[in-house]
Amino acid sequence: MTHARSKYSRGTPSGGTLLDTARIRADFPILNRQVNGRTLIYLDNAATSQKPRHVIQSIVDYYERYNANVHRGVHTLSVEATDVYEEARRKVARFINAPSEKSVIWTRNTSEAINLIAYSWGDANVGEGDNIVTTAMEHHSDIVPWQQLARRKGAQVRYIPVGRQGALDMAVARNLIDRRTKLVAAMHASNVLGTINPVGELALIAHAVGALMLVDGAQSVPSMPVDVQALGCDFLAFSAHKMCGPTGIGVLYGREDVMERMQPWMFGGDMISEVTYEGAKWNDLPYKFEAGTPNIADAIATGAAVDYLDELGMGNVWAHEQALGAYALERFKELEEFHVMGPRDPGLRGGLVSFFHDTVHPHDLGQALDRMGIAIRTGHHCAMPLVRGHGIAAAARASFYIYNTEAEIDALIDGLKDAAGYFARK
Amino acid sequence: MQSLEGLDELYEQIVLDHYRNPRHSDLLTSPAVDIEVNNPFCGDEIRLQLKTGDDGRVSAVSVAGRGCAISQSSGSLLTELVHGKDAAGLHGTVTLVRRLMKGDPVSEAEMDALGDLSALSGVRKFPVRIKCALLAWSALEEAAEKLEQGAK
Structure with missing residues (x-):
């Protein structure tokens, strides 16, 4: 699949095609917000995206x-x-x-x-x-x-x-x-x-x-x-x-x-x-x-x-989301006790990852991530029959959009490790 | 380690202990009341059963369910506060727990009466979790109403 190059997109060393997030992030005032003393990492885009200044x-x-x-x-x-x-x-x-x-x-x-x-x-x-x-x-x-x-x-x-x-x-x-x-x-x-x-x-x-x-x-x-x-x-x-x-x-x-x-x-x-x-x-x-x-x-x-x-080009947006989704799937592999829902093949899915932990409930994970300024969705995601079909009552979800970066996914993975460690120690 | 220290107020040791080792979670045979409640916002579930003696006071309780540490530990803590209470006593306890969660002033004597449940008082600093903490208590309120109506 080839995409028209927009002035907002660039190739990455990791192989995927990512958008020029530094440039895009400057258009979204809310991304400068501090949450609990940290710069917001907004990973709840499937619920609603943030809005650029232009809009x-x-x-x-x-x-x-x-x-x-x-x-x-x-x-x-x-x-x-x-x-x-x-x-x-x-x-x-x-x-x-x-x-x-x-x-x-x-x-x-x-x-x-x-x-x-x-x-x-x-x-x-x-x-x-x-x-x-x-x-x-x-x-x-x-x-x-x-x-x-x-x-x-x-x-x-x-x-x-x-x-x-x-x-x-x-x-x-x-x-x-x-x-x-x-x-x-x-x-x-x-x-x-x-x-x-x-x-x-x-x-x-x-x-x-x-x-x-x-x-x-x-x-x-x-x-x-x-x-x-x-x-x-x-x-x-x-x-x-x-x-x-x-x-x-x-x-x-x-x-x-x-x-x-x-x-x-x-x-x-x-x-x-x-x-x-x-x-x-x-x-x-x-x-x-x-x-x-x-x-x-x-x-x-x-x-x-x-x-x-x-202006970004929807082909570029899609390439960015798929690259982030693939990167997140790869990083989740190193997390013990966490289980990712949905297709294993990143080519079959978009830029979101739903997951659950063996013992820590999604709300408690979400609460811990919020302390780190990371926003994810937790709950049944308005798909109760599907989530219950997986034998769980709720799941956590990180969903990515045009302004998200691999570094933010790294912070998510670190945050989940810390959160799981916190509950394991107590 | 990132800034998780602020979480200790929410997740006291005793709270997590009740979450992992829920008390009185075995279902009762022929309970006087059997109530199921859920939080449609998040999918958390609680099932509460009560048995009463001839004097109308609670003689056995069971709380089971699934959900977050706050909703489930609150249910387990509840089971330690209902023995020997009649419907009016149950209503009184529900009201007290609601006041605690809302952040209303609670006297030292009242706090003592709540026993280990006082460990959940940190929830009031996390407003979205108050609903989790009160889920089991909404079931108890419904149970008390049924007892008053002379269920079974």
Whole structure:
């Protein structure tokens, strides 16, 4: 795989291609923060990424210079706000190679995007005896909406099992996906195992039986080049806050012809073209699915986040994450009593490592690392069935992003040794 | 060694001892109340069982579960504080433990009554862990309510 060289990337002696983190880190004010007397080492990027100054400034600029409602009125500020807001939508469309910005809907987050599909498309297209196929490694946000839809409709939810090496069992998937399957919904990259799932292959299997394919891109869109046309998916859901953008805004991409046939799921201002006392006509895509004044500032900031990532080049971002993931896997090998979850082959996974210790609970590990200024995630990672399937109630997770370095992974490994030693001695 | 000294306030020796060697963790046969609670935020689990005598006072207790050192040691420490108490006495102890965790003033006599559990008082300096420490106590509160309602 070759990547366009950005001014932010460089080769490394260790063989992987890392981004120029010194330069990138200067763009992230929060990385100078002290936590418990140490400079912050932020390794909880799968939960949310930090934000570059450029993104933060775009929110300030909007509120200080051209704050106005969009799609209303002829005054200068409203026109400016509308232009920047809609340009952000076009940037997102280009970022995921959507054929048209009409198929890019702003939502609050990935969960809301998936719920939109469950209500708007699911209620109209899933019936008694039908099934929805998802995976056993899914985030709760790609399980619970389907369970609820199945309950409303008398349908069934099926789960593609996860094999020992943390990969989906595709042979079973082929059997589970049948003529009564209406939708296949799968995460592109696992937030616990790090696995990259073959969602393009799942889309082919789904389409062969007339089902649609939804990809949960919450963990993949921030980290790798994602091309909805190449994947062949019908829906893609993701959140801005994991990709340098603000919280409170997410994206649903939907194939235009599918969404043209879907009914709105929320009603109100902006989503109508004509209202009488008797009824209303719906607005065109994408506005049909965006009732009320949108989250203008955060949409604009999402555009700024896309600019920032485009500047780095998503191929370079992915190479960086994979190099850090591989480095971390290698370093974990020297830790006794720690067990890494997910694929052993670093080529099959992204830039995160979930792990647990023989005796020290993840929360206690996380607490000890916090004393050293190192932020990791501990808990069930919103994937209770998956984590429990490993015979544990919780796991710890270190997840990497564009500003993380091998030195920070070294500090993590040292910190884990110290933490385990601390609890062993006491 | 990095700066782990500050952790000693949270992980007192006695706390880790209760975590590793939980007291009264064998399940009871035909308990009067049997409560399971979990912390959905982190997945920690506690199962608490009580038996009572004819006088309505606790005669046997079991706490089992899985989770972090704080949630599990707190459950084990709880088992040492409930024997011979009736529902009102249990409520009183729950209230006292809550006050301790919130950082409310607790008298010396009250601290004595809490025995080894006083070792958990360092938790109040780690606000996100207070929920861990109180998990078993929320089960005890529920158990006391059931006893009051005359369960079984």
